Amino acid sequence: MNRRRFLAGTAITGVAALAGCLGGASDAGSPETNGETTTTETSKTHPALEHIDVQPILGSVDQEALIVAYEDPSCPTCRRFEQNTFPELKATHIDTGNVAFAFRVYPIIYPWGEPAVQALEATYARDEGAFWTLKDHYYADQSSFAEANVLERTEQFLADATDVDAAAVVSDAREKVYDDAVQLDLSSGKAAGASATPTFYLFLDGEFQTQIQGAQDVRVFENALQL
Template identity: 25%
Template sequence: MANKKKGNQKQSSAFTFWIIGLIAVIIIGFIFLANGKKDGDTAVNEIDYKSQPYLGEKSAPVQIVEFGDYKCPVCKTFEEQFFPSIQSELIDTGKAQFYFMNYSFINVDSTRSAKFAESVYQELGNETFWEFHELLFDKQPADLKYEKQDVFTDKFLEETLKEIANDKEVKKVVTSFKAKKSEDQWNKDMELADELGVTGTPSLFVNGKKFEGNTIDDLVKMVDDAAKEK
């Protein structure tokens, strides 16, 4: 009887040892997962802002980047409903500069309009680019069925530009566009989007960190926090 009890004690001790070991492994696993999540949340990506269209003062301490697609309905909603608050609360107040970069993923219209807009920026400058940028979203059809159709054709883009530029300027942009002079800059945007893990639009980054919030208050807080880190 005594020997049997002693054996049971050994088995119980071994069992307890393995349970404690298993718990320790689980706890360590959770620590690593938490640290991994923390690292991901605070990851800072290097972004080259040179030769990119922007709004705001160059002295602004924070840079916001939007990756967008002119064919994307959600980007249109962002432009009409979310961006005005960014303009008034962050850009006009001098808190942040705002950049637009291309992530053209829906169809050929996405790529065509992005490259044409790049040509507008290169040939006519920053101010005209933003006028054209706004026009493209204004003219985006409300019917979602259009996504598979060619809407932003060469002719459409040229006629749209004529609303804000003279004939000489339009010809200059069209010539540049047909010569594919905007190709390198568009490729640069697309490569950067890929490096940053962009998978949809609009996607926002604040000083190289991805914005994961949902409201303008979330974005303002992230900008304020980023300014403190300077």
């Protein structure tokens, strides 16, 4: 679904500055649980699930187990999750249909993350497969990006690796054509209590289970979702 069309006319307010990327010892800690919502909020009322049906998702939002991820392409801790945890999580549980995984952009770390998520949204509006390909590319080559080169490098990658109109994607990113979708993710993440990246919200049978922060091992997700 075209999120620009879906969200047109939706008023989204600005989002205050957040804490940033989890790093150092803090991202090796235990998963955090939001005590106010663990047993009372459902997938229909939790802020992380606002307009979840128009988010990039691997699997179905109606699957028994659902992970909603708030990530920033420029966040080193997000990269550790994407490089060390996500491949096993995807192969073992997402690709097998046990878990659905929704990705929400949360550009709060380095400046190049902001144009990068604009490009991700512009790509998603055209081709969901290309969106996931670009997301993986940002993390794989994270150290090569900076605010001054991210859109140029993005255009080259999309032109080489996907069938989307790379120039049109970058043009839309520069003009922030899909900024309403970015702001929706930022506002929903703030409402859910995401103060750093990556932050994950886990749902089981329609009920919110727990909040996990940092580049946690796949076993943390398995335990929380009773896998």
